[in-house]
Every structure is written in C-alpha cells, then in structure tokens.
Amino acid sequence: MSISVLGAGAFGTALAISMSRDARPVTLWARDLADMATARENTRRLPGFTFPERLIVTGDLTQAAQADIILLATPMQSLAGFLTDYATLLDGKTLVACCKGVDLKSGLGPAEIIRTTCPGATPAILSGPSFAVDIAAGLPTALTLAAHDGTALQTALSTSNLRLYRSDDLVGVEIGGALKNVVAIACGITLGAGLGESAHAALMTRGFAEMQRFALSRGARRDTLSGLSGLGDLALTCSSEKSRNFTYGLALGRGDDLPQGTTVEGKATAKAVSNHAQKTGLDMPIADMVVAVLDKHLTIKEAADMLLTRPLKEE
Known part of the structure; x- marks a missing residue:
C-alpha cells in the first residue's frame, strides 16, 4: 500500500524518513518546500538527516493524496481546518492522525475530527513515546496504532526501527x-x-x-x-x-x-x-x-x- 505523510514538521519528516528507508516509496507533502527537494534534507525542522532515495518530496497535495494510507502530521489545532479545506481530496482514504491534543474550538480529538470532516474516511491514530530525532536516526521506537481493524495497517506502517502495537481503543x-x-x-x-x-x-x-x-x-x-x-x-x-x-x-x-x-x-x-x-x-x-x-x-x-x-x- 502506498503511503503519504502530510506535514513536514520534525515528526512528519521523521516518519517519512523511517518508512521510506525500507526500500518503499513514501511521499512527504509540505506546504512550503523551501529547499527540501533539492537539499534532500529538512534543514529547518529536522536538520542532519538525509532523505532516503525512495522518499518523494512534493508541494502538490493532489499528488500526495493519491496514496492509499495518509498520515496526518499537521498541528492538532490546525487539523480540523485542514481536513475541512481538503475533504474532497481525502474522503474515502485511510487517515492516520499523528498529532496529539484536543481541539480547543470543538473539544474533539483527532479521530472524531476525521469522522466529522471526512465521514467516508477510515480514521486511525498513531501515538506513543517517541522523539522525531530518534525515529529519523533509526533508533528503536514502539508506538500504538489505534484503528477498528488495524492488522493490515499495522503491517504497512511498521519499519525496521518502528514497532507498532495494535489497539481498537481510538479514544x-x-x-x-x-x-x-x-x-x-x-x-x-x-x-x-x-x-x-x-x-x-x-x-x-x-x-x-x-x-x-x-x-x-x-x-x-x-x-x-x-x-x-x-x-x-x-x-x-x-x-x-x-x-x-x-x-x-x-x-x-x-x-x-x-x-x-x-x-x-x-x-x-x-x-x-x-x-x-x-x-x-x-x-x-x-x-x-x-x-x-x-x-x-x-x-x-x-x-x-x-x-x-x-x-x-x-x-
């Protein structure tokens, strides 16, 4: 299954690096590419980590949204607005929220925001003890993947250094x-x-x-x-x-x-x-x-x- 990461902050970039390191193509979308595509490094948010060859960097959201699995690495307080703006592109996809928080305006968590804004999408949550620099460096990290039926998703997103444990308790x-x-x-x-x-x-x-x-x-x-x-x-x-x-x-x-x-x-x-x-x-x-x-x-x-x-x- 193809994978895109939307949001090129430190954590989104680290996930894209880790998931593309195992010889599979991953697309990283950034609103502002800066020099990432040419430098093959996120010098502003995660300096010192060269992008693997299979990591595709783009500013074209339509291209990134073609993936089967989309990891949402936008800030929590921007998630609802982002999904509302791009619901047509993202509805029907498997959307994995990688942000952590409660929306100040609605009081909702990321899974419920996904259900509300993209009712045809399949929501999932990726969370757990992790720092972006550790993931990007290939250090062993374990996270929880919450989804109602997450077995295939667990396999698709696990990497050589990223071990995912499955849960169906999204809340x-x-x-x-x-x-x-x-x-x-x-x-x-x-x-x-x-x-x-x-x-x-x-x-x-x-x-x-x-x-x-x-x-x-x-x-x-x-x-x-x-x-x-x-x-x-x-x-x-x-x-x-x-x-x-x-x-x-x-x-x-x-x-x-x-x-x-x-x-x-x-x-x-x-x-x-x-x-x-x-x-x-x-x-x-x-x-x-x-x-x-x-x-x-x-x-x-x-x-x-x-x-x-x-x-x-x-x-």
Missing part, C-alpha cells in the same frame, strides 16, 4: 497522547520552580490518574492508558528536555523567556480539557492549574499551594 489512545502534554508542562513548571524531584514524581503520578479519569469519562478503556500511548508517552515527555511541552514548562517555572517558533500542543489542550471539566463537573486540578498559570491568574507559588491544600482523600 483511549488519542486522550493518552493529548493529556500527557498537559502533565508535561506541569512537570516542567515543578522542576523549573525548584520544587524538587519528589514533587515531580508525585505530579506525574497524579497526572496519570487525571488522564485515566478524563479518558474513562469519554468511554476509553483503563488498560489503554497503561500502555505506550498513555503511561509510556507520559514517562518520556515528562522527563526529557527533548520534549517541547516539558521544556516550555521548565521555562515557565524558571521565569525564563519562553521558547518561540515551536508547537506546544499542551497549552491549547489544557484549556480544552479544563473547559470540558468545568462543564461536566469532572475533577481535573492539574489541567486547571496549568491553565491558571498560562493565563497569569495564578503565580507558580499560588498554583503549588492550590494543589497542596486540596482536601485530603484516598489515593
């Missing part, structure tokens, strides 16, 4: 990938503010409980959150400065200048989750704290005090 997989970014911002704030490793571990653990609570309220299975797309991604993202969300939180906690020009999906996701929680009465204190800090309604100290003075309860 659980997309929520795990979305909410771990919120917790990563909170963990970065904690360490950046000098609150210590013990507080970091506690926040990550309570963040995992919050992720499960939100996922179960949306109909996900609890065991999905204990897998690669939940706990696995949480452990990676909350502990490494390769994580944009964690690094953003670190800068917030330290009072440093915030990173510019990078996508920090956890910011919008935190607001979408907090909005949903307020409407439904769901208890999401970490998401609420992140939003309050981002909106400057609370200082870091006030946010920490808010979490520490919550009523005592069973774990």
Whole structure:
C-alpha cells in the first residue's frame, strides 16, 4: 500500500524518513518546500538527516493524496481546518492522525475530527513515546496504532526501527497522547520552580490518574492508558528536555523567556480539557492549574499551594 505523510514538521519528516528507508516509496507533502527537494534534507525542522532515495518530496497535495494510507502530521489545532479545506481530496482514504491534543474550538480529538470532516474516511491514530530525532536516526521506537481493524495497517506502517502495537481503543489512545502534554508542562513548571524531584514524581503520578479519569469519562478503556500511548508517552515527555511541552514548562517555572517558533500542543489542550471539566463537573486540578498559570491568574507559588491544600482523600 502506498503511503503519504502530510506535514513536514520534525515528526512528519521523521516518519517519512523511517518508512521510506525500507526500500518503499513514501511521499512527504509540505506546504512550503523551501529547499527540501533539492537539499534532500529538512534543514529547518529536522536538520542532519538525509532523505532516503525512495522518499518523494512534493508541494502538490493532489499528488500526495493519491496514496492509499495518509498520515496526518499537521498541528492538532490546525487539523480540523485542514481536513475541512481538503475533504474532497481525502474522503474515502485511510487517515492516520499523528498529532496529539484536543481541539480547543470543538473539544474533539483527532479521530472524531476525521469522522466529522471526512465521514467516508477510515480514521486511525498513531501515538506513543517517541522523539522525531530518534525515529529519523533509526533508533528503536514502539508506538500504538489505534484503528477498528488495524492488522493490515499495522503491517504497512511498521519499519525496521518502528514497532507498532495494535489497539481498537481510538479514544483511549488519542486522550493518552493529548493529556500527557498537559502533565508535561506541569512537570516542567515543578522542576523549573525548584520544587524538587519528589514533587515531580508525585505530579506525574497524579497526572496519570487525571488522564485515566478524563479518558474513562469519554468511554476509553483503563488498560489503554497503561500502555505506550498513555503511561509510556507520559514517562518520556515528562522527563526529557527533548520534549517541547516539558521544556516550555521548565521555562515557565524558571521565569525564563519562553521558547518561540515551536508547537506546544499542551497549552491549547489544557484549556480544552479544563473547559470540558468545568462543564461536566469532572475533577481535573492539574489541567486547571496549568491553565491558571498560562493565563497569569495564578503565580507558580499560588498554583503549588492550590494543589497542596486540596482536601485530603484516598489515593
């Protein structure tokens, strides 16, 4: 089956490199080609990784949309608009969302956005603990592929360094990938503010409980959150400065200048989750704290005090 990756950010480029390395043609579409086609490298988003010979780079979306399987590597907050604009080209295809988050405007995850905008398409989600540089370098990486009948898709997308585990819980997989970014911002704030490793571990653990609570309220299975797309991604993202969300939180906690020009999906996701929680009465204190800090309604100290003075309860 032919494969296209739509979106030439670091992650989309890394997936295209990995999937074309095994002697199969893959098309990478970019809105702005810059010098990628001639340089055979994404010097702006993922420098240092030469494109394999079988990787085709194009700015022609009609050409890229001819593939049987299309990986959507656009930013989460742009996904709905992108699919609405190009629904005619993409409807009827297998669309694999590779972005992580909750749409701020609609409160939907990527699978539901695909169903809404392209009702004839087959939605799938690719998520899990991964950094673009590791995938592009050929380092071993394991991800979860969520689809209602994903056996053939699992085979088509697996590579020599990319091991995919199959799930049919699309809701659980997309929520795990979305909410771990919120917790990563909170963990970065904690360490950046000098609150210590013990507080970091506690926040990550309570963040995992919050992720499960939100996922179960949306109909996900609890065991999905204990897998690669939940706990696995949480452990990676909350502990490494390769994580944009964690690094953003670190800068917030330290009072440093915030990173510019990078996508920090956890910011919008935190607001979408907090909005949903307020409407439904769901208890999401970490998401609420992140939003309050981002909106400057609370200082870091006030946010920490808010979490520490919550009523005592069973774990």
